[in-house]
Amino acid sequence: xxxxxxxxxxxxxxxxxxxxxxxxxxxxxxxxxxxxxxxxxxxxxxxxxxxxxxxxxxxxxxxxxxxxxxxxxxxxxxxxxxxxxxxxxxxxxxxxxxxxxxxxxxxxxxxxxxxxxxxxxxxxxxxxxxxxxxxxxxxxxxxxxxxxxxxxxxxxxxxxxxxxxxxxxxxxxxxxxxxxxxxxxxxxxxxxxxxxxxxxxxxxxxxxxxxxxxxxxxxxxxxxxxxxxxxxxxxxxxxxxxxxxxx
Amino acid sequence: xxxxxxxxxxxxxxxxxxxxxxxxxxxxxxxxxxxxxxxxxxxxxxxxxxxxxxxxxxxxxxxxxxxxxxxxxxxxxxxxxxxxxxxxxxxxxxxxxxxxxxxxxxxxxxxxxxxxxxxxxxxxxxxxxxxxxxxxxxxxxxxxxxxxxxxxxxxxxxxxxxxxxxxxxxxxxxxxxxxxxxxxxxxxxxxxxxxxxxxxxxxxxxxxxxxxxxxxxxxxxxxxxxxxxxxxxxxxxxxxxxxxxxxxxxxxxxxxxxxxxxxxxxxxxxxxxxxxxxxxxxxxxxxxxxxxxxxxxxxxxxxxxxxxxxxxxxxxx
Amino acid sequence: xxxxxxxxxxxxxxxxxxxxxxxxxxxxxxxxxxxxxxxxxxxxxxxxxxxxxxxxxxxxxxxxxxxxxxxxxxxxxxxxxxxxxxxxxxxxxxxxxxxxxxxxxxxxxxxxxxxxxxxxxxxxxxxxxxxxxxxxxxxxxxxxxxxxxxxxxxxxxxxxxxxxxxxxxxxxxxxxxxxxxxxxxxxxxxxxxxxxxxxxxxxxxxxxxxxxxxxxxxxxxxxxxxxxxxxxxxxxxxxxxxxxxxxxxxxxxxxxxxxxxxxxxxxxxxxxxxxxxxxxxxxxxxxxxx
Numbered sequence: 001x002x003x004x005x006x007x008x009x010x011x012x013x014x015x016x017x018x019x020x021x022x023x024x025x026x027x028x029x030x031x032x033x034x035x036x037x038x039x040x041x042x043x044x045x046x047x048x049x050x051x052x053x054x055x056x057x058x059x060x061x062x063x064x065x066x067x068x069x070x071x072x073x074x075x076x077x078x079x080x081x082x083x084x085x086x087x088x089x090x091x092x093x094x095x096x097x098x099x100x101x102x103x104x105x106x107x108x109x110x111x112x113x114x115x116x117x118x119x120x121x122x123x124x125x126x127x128x129x130x131x132x133x134x135x136x137x138x139x140x141x142x143x144x145x146x147x148x149x150x151x152x153x154x155x156x157x158x159x160x161x162x163x164x165x166x167x168x169x170x171x172x173x174x175x176x177x178x179x180x181x182x183x184x185x186x187x188x189x190x191x192x193x194x195x196x197x198x199x200x201x202x203x204x205x206x207x208x209x210x211x212x213x214x215x216x217x218x219x220x221x222x223x224x225x226x227x228x229x230x231x232x233x234x235x236x237x238x239x240x241x242x243x244x245x246x247x
Numbered sequence: 248x249x250x251x252x253x254x255x256x257x258x259x260x261x262x263x264x265x266x267x268x269x270x271x272x273x274x275x276x277x278x279x280x281x282x283x284x285x286x287x288x289x290x291x292x293x294x295x296x297x298x299x300x301x302x303x304x305x306x307x308x309x310x311x312x313x314x315x316x317x318x319x320x321x322x323x324x325x326x327x328x329x330x331x332x333x334x335x336x337x338x339x340x341x342x343x344x345x346x347x348x349x350x351x352x353x354x355x356x357x358x359x360x361x362x363x364x365x366x367x368x369x370x371x372x373x374x375x376x377x378x379x380x381x382x383x384x385x386x387x388x389x390x391x392x393x394x395x396x397x398x399x400x401x402x403x404x405x406x407x408x409x410x411x412x413x414x415x416x417x418x419x420x421x422x423x424x425x426x427x428x429x430x431x432x433x434x435x436x437x438x439x440x441x442x443x444x445x446x447x448x449x450x451x452x453x454x455x456x457x458x459x460x461x462x463x464x465x466x467x468x469x470x471x472x473x474x475x476x477x478x479x480x481x482x483x484x485x486x487x488x489x490x491x492x493x494x495x496x497x498x499x500x501x502x503x504x505x506x507x508x509x510x511x512x513x514x515x516x517x518x519x520x521x522x523x524x525x526x527x528x529x530x531x532x533x534x535x536x537x538x539x540x541x542x543x544x545x546x547x548x549x550x551x552x553x554x555x556x557x558x559x560x561x562x563x564x
Numbered sequence: 565x566x567x568x569x570x571x572x573x574x575x576x577x578x579x580x581x582x583x584x585x586x587x588x589x590x591x592x593x594x595x596x597x598x599x600x601x602x603x604x605x606x607x608x609x610x611x612x613x614x615x616x617x618x619x620x621x622x623x624x625x626x627x628x629x630x631x632x633x634x635x636x637x638x639x640x641x642x643x644x645x646x647x648x649x650x651x652x653x654x655x656x657x658x659x660x661x662x663x664x665x666x667x668x669x670x671x672x673x674x675x676x677x678x679x680x681x682x683x684x685x686x687x688x689x690x691x692x693x694x695x696x697x698x699x700x701x702x703x704x705x706x707x708x709x710x711x712x713x714x715x716x717x718x719x720x721x722x723x724x725x726x727x728x729x730x731x732x733x734x735x736x737x738x739x740x741x742x743x744x745x746x747x748x749x750x751x752x753x754x755x756x757x758x759x760x761x762x763x764x765x766x767x768x769x770x771x772x773x774x775x776x777x778x779x780x781x782x783x784x785x786x787x788x789x790x791x792x793x794x795x796x797x798x799x800x801x802x803x804x805x806x807x808x809x810x811x812x813x814x815x816x817x818x819x820x821x822x823x824x825x826x827x828x829x830x831x832x833x834x835x836x837x838x839x840x841x842x843x844x845x846x847x848x849x850x851x852x853x854x
Binding site for chain 3: 060061062081082083086092094097100101102103107110111112114115127145160163164
């Protein structure tokens, strides 16, 4: 149950400690704690409604936890508004993608790109690099985000988060509602992020994908981390995942 | 209120009513008159609480109902000879009902801020008509008339002195309060409250939400018209200023200041507001609305449950 | 009474002139509503105070154009101040509370103007005194110039929103405030800026319209009503719709005043509103995008 085990000390990127959160009167998070190292891909599994998405929102600053601490690169960020956290290097890809529907693809990307302290050349290079990763977006660059297909929107959502040059991306159910062929692409994107030394906190219902992409997994139940293990341990004992996912 | 034993509620109610009955006998003329006025504005505010507090619809058009009540009463008193109080009441209520029907039919198609804005704009239609139709309404100058006798053939025949009028108004306000209280606790009132909580669900259960809303606006408009009739009787005039939307805004202020969804709250709000105006206008002359506005805005931000809600919370601590 | 074609054409010009100013006022209101769900009841008072800033600057410096600029800047700053002190605490609450708070603000500002400037109406002299012959009328050039200035300002707003980082930020925040924040857009700053821009536009409109009317503390009341009608008919938060609706309604009122007094011509816009609500409750000019 020690959430720190597995991540090498000193390389800790994000540390969440004892997060409690309420939605109205209902208690959603009952003390979630987890740790993510630099460049590490970590999975967050659990049934629907156990608080996975809320955990991501709390890290992003979109939900105000009533109790608990969040540290990013050893600095507490609990009081910071979401836009400051984004600028620190936390990218967020929400469920339902939440593309800016009436902005073009390029404008969607520019929401993350246009920030102070980034030179024109750097912006141009970043944009070109992203378009290289996602060739499908190039053809659509002047099209409104809302006209893209579900898979394209998911690509755009991830690409948009990457424009922040984040140190971690919070991925909330990226494969939900996608065709099987697209799931492989998501897997590839995660590898690319890993190669770029971007950490990923992956919330998924798709267990095989998560086991393939992540190195460690946190299992959530009723707003608490009930189990924490490396992927190797979970592969050795299938009953654990079955217990928490009910598959 | 419902948690406390009913007897305590009724004892408190009786004490307040008794005090209000005795008030004109003890208070100096000026304050007695102000008290009557507070009751009338309180009735207007209470009528709007049926929409704001119980149905979740903020009306910015109550000045139209109030104003039509005034002009309806004026019409009866000026055209029928000898002037008849009951006819004034009937005309006023009819006028208010017509205005309410018109506003309700259109504005209940919309919700939330759209409802608020359309009630505002629709109430202004009446303002423009009254303001520009000088031949009938007296235009900018309005209409003046004499107070009629309070007469029931074969029973009573009284001059409406300020004191008599006060008691009459008090009886009407207390009666309206009891009636509105009954309405809000009735199955009909429960449906209204369920519309406030979740309109879509109420519709899904099978209630004709639009019809309920129209009836709610009509009822609310009738009580507002009643207040208009008595304001006309007290002041012996009807003027377009009272149809202007600022009056509607003030009505909403009374509700917010007093505490919505309580019926009594809006009366408390009206009292608070009018007393504040009386007190402040001595220091700020006609600019008393500046501090009043500041207090109101501060209450919207910091005390959204109103004076009554604030006091209740404070008492519970 | 026979109405000649010439009269109709003159009223067309008049309608477009008032319509452009109305569009300028309304686009500020609808921009603010679109991005933060605030219905600014005090928008008419910002228009009125803008006119007063114009009167004061004109008296002190003698330049109408300086007056226009200073009204725009002063009212934009006032708008930012109002936003930060009064409206920011209400964000996320029921939009109705913003109507209440801004109604209170409108009382404060109106009475402040009465207190500060008194009940006697002020005048703003026309900066351009030339006339040209429009059929049988000596038509003031100034009216044409106002329409052009208002049009230019609306166009500038349009370009500002369409191109550049701030435009993207504002549009992104309008569409999804939460996601905009998660993308690192400084949403609190964006909202305050939009409120300031909308206010500044109202302030500038007050100065532009000043020469056509009397400047007094109550002048905002007529405008807020008209603007409300315009934004409902145009579709709340729909910028293009508001602009079209403003010109449409002003034209109708101008034509109506061929037969009835201007005070009664307002009824025409009420009728348009009723018809809109009956047949297209989402706005007469509602389109898929905003």
